[in-house]
Amino acid sequence: MHLVTSAELRAALARVPSLPFAPQPSPIEPLPRLSAALGGGPRLLVKRDDAMPFAFGGNKVRKLALVAARAQADGADTLITAGAVQSNHARVTAAAAAKLGMRAVLVVNGRPLARPAANALLDSLLGAEVVCVPTREERAPKMREIAERARSAGRRPFEIPVGASTPLGALGFVNAVAELLDQIPAPDVIVHATSSGGTQAGLVAGCRLLGLSTRILGISADDEASLLQVQVQGIVGGIAELLDVDPGILARGTPIEIDDRFVGGGYGIETEASREAIALAARTDAIFLDPTYTGKAMAGLIAYVRQRRFTDGQTVLFWHTGGQVGLFA
Ligand SMILES: Cc1ncc(COP(=O)(O)O)c(C=O)c1O
Incomplete structure (x- = not known):
């Protein structure tokens, strides 16, 4: 039943x-x-x-379809998320932001790549701002810090947790x-x-x-x-x-x-x-x-x-x- x-x-x-x-x-x-x-x-x-x-x-396309809709309804102008340097989730978030005319800020753990490839290359083509932190643990506080700064600059950031999970x-x-x-x-x-x-x-x-x-x-x-x-x-x-x-x-x-x-x-x-x-x-x-x-x-x-x-x-x-x-x- x-x-x-x-x-x-x-x-x-x-x-x-x-x-x-x-x-x-x-x-x-x-x-x-x-x-x-x-x-x-x-x-x-x-x-x-x-x-x-x-x-x-x-899989992130299915999640972002809903999460980005919520961001748009909230009047957001910036999507902020986090992941690894080669995060698929970060790439799809950057794409969602581009499609909606928003900014994307991606907090990634790892070293900046000399020549971005794969997801990192797509992130840059999509116009996302990439902020590197040394460890996973530093991602969430960095996201909060970026969101705070954006808010005080009069922007409307929307934070998306790792994986939009x-x-x-x-x-x-x-x-x-x-x-x-x-x-x-x-x-x-x-x-x-x-x-x-x-x-x-x-x-x-x-x-x-x-x-x-x-x-x-x-x-x-x-x-x-x-x-x-x-x-x-x-x-x-x-x-x-x-x-x-x-x-x-x-x-x-x-x-x-x-x-x-x-x-x-x-x-x-x-x-x-x-x-x-x-x-x-x-x-x-x-x-x-x-x-x-x-x-x-x-x-x-x-x-x-x-x-x-x-x-x-x-x-x-x-x-x-x-x-x-x-x-x-
Ligand atoms: C290709 C791919 N498969 C599976 C997963 C796992 O999905 P979830 O984070 O929803 O557990 C991810 C993301 O983390 C992914 O990028």
């Missing part, structure tokens, strides 16, 4: 302002050659958020669950890269609201599972208010499953398994994955298939969250 009907969910989502950054559903494709290369197993599908047209696409940003992935169900029956499992938690929170919330039995398996690109679990649950909890639904519905149902065994040496550091996954996805079904997120998520999926942790009759959907720009870093 559905806890919220699909029509009720759509009506609730339609009440939240959103910009048309992703007007079409992202395609879903089968992965027959990857499946054959793995010796069979479950039916594999891929949801191609990497193929979204806006700003080289990816707020309940509002995550709503982009509640929307995505509704989009998916218009395309195919609910798959048995969705596998995706997880890091700041918003993508997983939206997918889990969508499944909980509709009472779907789909497993949502996040493969961590960064933090330990226990930390991410708390982060994701916190975001899921905040979605009830935005949609004006009973918080009880979002407090139970679909588990928050996170596997942190594919991170390897750390965030952004390749592993043997991620290198294999990137090569295999490209050579079999011409899918380009990135070294930081989707390569590790696919390494997880491949390991699960090889270890027969899915059954043959199951449909497993790999949610490609983008990031392929990172191949050119």
Whole structure:
């Protein structure tokens, strides 16, 4: 039984302002050659958020469509966010700002690049101001400081936390669950890269609201599972208010499953398994994955298939969250 009907969910989502950054559903494709290369197993599908047209696409487009709409409604003239030097989220935020005629200030941890490449190159083409700080911990205070300065200069800044992983940003992935169900029956499992938690929170919330039995398996690109679990649950909890639904519905149902065994040496550091996954996805079904997120998520999926942790009759959907720009870093 559905806890919220699909029509009720759509009506609730339609009440939240959103910009048309992703007007079409992202395609879903089968992965027959990857499946054959793995010796069979479950039916594999891929949801191609990497193929979204806006700003080289990816999961951040879904989040920014909502978060930037809120910034615009608040009368903001500057978007301030943070991430790593090669942050996909920073690139999409810079693109959203350009599209809306706003300034973008990106606080990134790392050294300034002598010759910007990949996301950093796109950030500069998009006209974003990039402020480097030495460590991750210094990003949030620097964002606040920049916002304060902008306010005293009479500007109207809008701060977006890392990854736009707020309940509002995550709503982009509640929307995505509704989009998916218009395309195919609910798959048995969705596998995706997880890091700041918003993508997983939206997918889990969508499944909980509709009472779907789909497993949502996040493969961590960064933090330990226990930390991410708390982060994701916190975001899921905040979605009830935005949609004006009973918080009880979002407090139970679909588990928050996170596997942190594919991170390897750390965030952004390749592993043997991620290198294999990137090569295999490209050579079999011409899918380009990135070294930081989707390569590790696919390494997880491949390991699960090889270890027969899915059954043959199951449909497993790999949610490609983008990031392929990172191949050119
Ligand atoms: C390509 C890509 N995939 C997955 C993720 C993880 O998504 P989230 O931050 O919503 O957990 C990110 C961002 O962190 C990303 O850039």
